[in-house]
Amino acid sequence: MGDTKGTFFVKIKANSGFTNADYLAKAAELAKKYGDGTLERTTRQSVENQGVPGTNEDKLMTEIYASGLATIGMGYCTEGLVGQVRQDIDEEKCNGCGRCAELCRVDAISIVLGKSVIDRDKCISCGWCIRGCPHEAVIETEHGYSTWLGDSDTRRPADGIL
Numbered sequence: 001m002g003d004t005k006g007t008f009f010v011k012i013k014a015n016s017g018f019t020n021a022d023y024l025a026k027a028a029e030l031a032k033k034y035g036d037g038t039l040e041r042t043t044r045q046s047v048e049n050q051g052v053p054g055t056n057e058d059k060l061m062t063e064i065y066a067s068g069l070a071t072i073g074m075g076y077c078t079e080g081l082v083g084q085v086r087q088d089i090d091e092e093k094c095n096g097c098g099r100c101a102e103l104c105r106v107d108a109i110s111i112v113l114g115k116s117v118i119d120r121d122k123c124i125s126c127g128w129c130i131r132g133c134p135h136e137a138v139i140e141t142e143h144g145y146s147t148w149l150g151d152s153d154t155r156r157p158a159d160g161i162l
């Protein structure tokens, strides 16, 4: 792996590993512009830009979204920046099938009176429900990223045990 100490890697999402020439061209452009010019193909089928200095994080994330791409994460050792989304349910489209509730890893979704309802106190804004809804009823309303110190185990802070 090409992780470089003191810099970040950025994962650009590829749906089920599918990419096209425009996707790769843009990823390569971003790698040269904001990172060390290295692109890595990961075992999870995304493409990673390597060697991104902290001063370039915000500009890179902004350009990824502005160009129509998306990120599924960014990190380095004990630090991580992770793409985040907020969402709303389109009740006209939702048929209460429950697929989103099955996908949600923090049990933030319930089906109430045949419609999906999101518990905002539990939701960690991962976006799986948006990607997984077969009826396009989960609508992205906002996107950005958050910083996790301690990698993905810290996405939901918890009391420690001494």
Ligand code: SF4
Pocket: 089, 093, 094, 095, 096, 097, 098, 099, 100, 101, 111, 115, 116, 132, 133, 134, 135, 136, 137, 138
């Ligand atoms: S997966 Fe979509 S249609 Fe099914 S309950 Fe969730 S929001 Fe509604």
Ligand code: SF4
Pocket: 087, 103, 104, 105, 106, 107, 108, 109, 118, 122, 123, 124, 125, 126, 127, 128, 129, 130
């Ligand atoms: S964004 Fe993630 S955590 Fe929030 S409701 Fe959807 S699947 Fe659950």
